Amino acid sequence: MEHDSVVDILLIEDSHSDAEMTLRALTKQNIATNLVHLKDGALALDFIFATGIYAERKIENQPKVILLDLKMPKVNGLQVLEKLKGDKRTCEIPVVILTSSKEHPDVKRCYELGVNSYIVKPVEVSNFIKAISELGIYWLALNHAPQ
């Protein structure tokens, strides 16, 4: 793992198939080149805060956008969101929640914590791929982030 390389998108997703669909959508838009995929929240926190196995990473090299699943083993998406929106060094990174459920009791909580977008993954994959492509283009090309 190259610890200092540029990361555009950080995908935090425990479902292998959802990750595969997300990658497919982003690859089709040619925006998956600098993507890091992590499978749980604990690993994600290590990556973002340059701790644990990512201790060598430079914390300044933050992704342009974080795609975050809510339901994950160990540290869930909400806990990840809370940590990174609560820290001065990371609170400006745009975070998009990707979740399977409209029913999630924490939608409101996510917004209170400062999430930038909240997207329900549609069952119909063509819609899912469309949604991912659009948000990829939006956050990487259209959106102007603080330097």
Added chain:
Amino acid sequence: MEGEIRNKAKNGSLYWVETTIIPFINDEGAVYQYMAIKTDITLVKRIEAERDRIEAERDERSAELEAVNKELESFSYSVSHDLRAPLRAIDGYALILEEDYENVIDAEGKRLLDTIRHNAHYMGNLIDDLLSFSQLGRKDLAKTLVNMTTLANATVVEIGRNKEHNATITINPLHNVMADKALIECVLVNLLSNAIKYSSKKEKPSIEVSSTVENNEVIFCVKDNGAGFEMEYADKLFGVFQRLHSVEEFEGTGVGLATAHRIINKHGGRIWAEGEVEKGASFYFSLQTENKKQ
């Protein structure tokens, strides 16, 4: 002076008396006589004890109910999350096969893949419908004065925007009602979409919405000239997952009318249907009156 006293009767049984003692005072200010009025309040006491018991039981029940509701909520969440995820995977990998192996798979193979995807989408809709149906039970009604003519017209526009159809829809001036607007809109969406769906195979599909007032209730009617149904199955129309047509004939999950039924029930109204095979159907629902016609 007043008080409640528990006495023992001669036969040994206990009884309650409410006693009021009134002193009589002479010119010098001294009490020279008392009058005591005693009322047997044993029955009142018994009723009070019964009331306390019922109240305690009610509190216990509502605590139980709240716990069950919480459990149901997290159950719905799990269902919607955990059932949708594998469906998306099924649909996704079928899509990848379609796209990346287009040149390897023959027409029959494509048909099979298409069927897999179609069923995955259908089950996705089933899950969504069932969830919104189960949520209905938990929501409180937010009643306001609803202009039904405006609402029905808006609903028709919204349906037309989502799905093309060639039905002629007539909305007559309707009576206003006190109701939960979002929920009544859901009823109208269901009834109108059904009317459009089941009349879609007719040459000139036509739908009419009207209302009348009878005995303090407004009765709304959505009438179409579509496929209709056999009256002997009328009671099956409003059950969850109950359908009178196959999915091949007319698409649907069988939750729409059950949802409408539940909403109207919650409003204290009634919903019913009349129909005849190939001669159309009329769906009625009643709500309490709010007099003026718009």
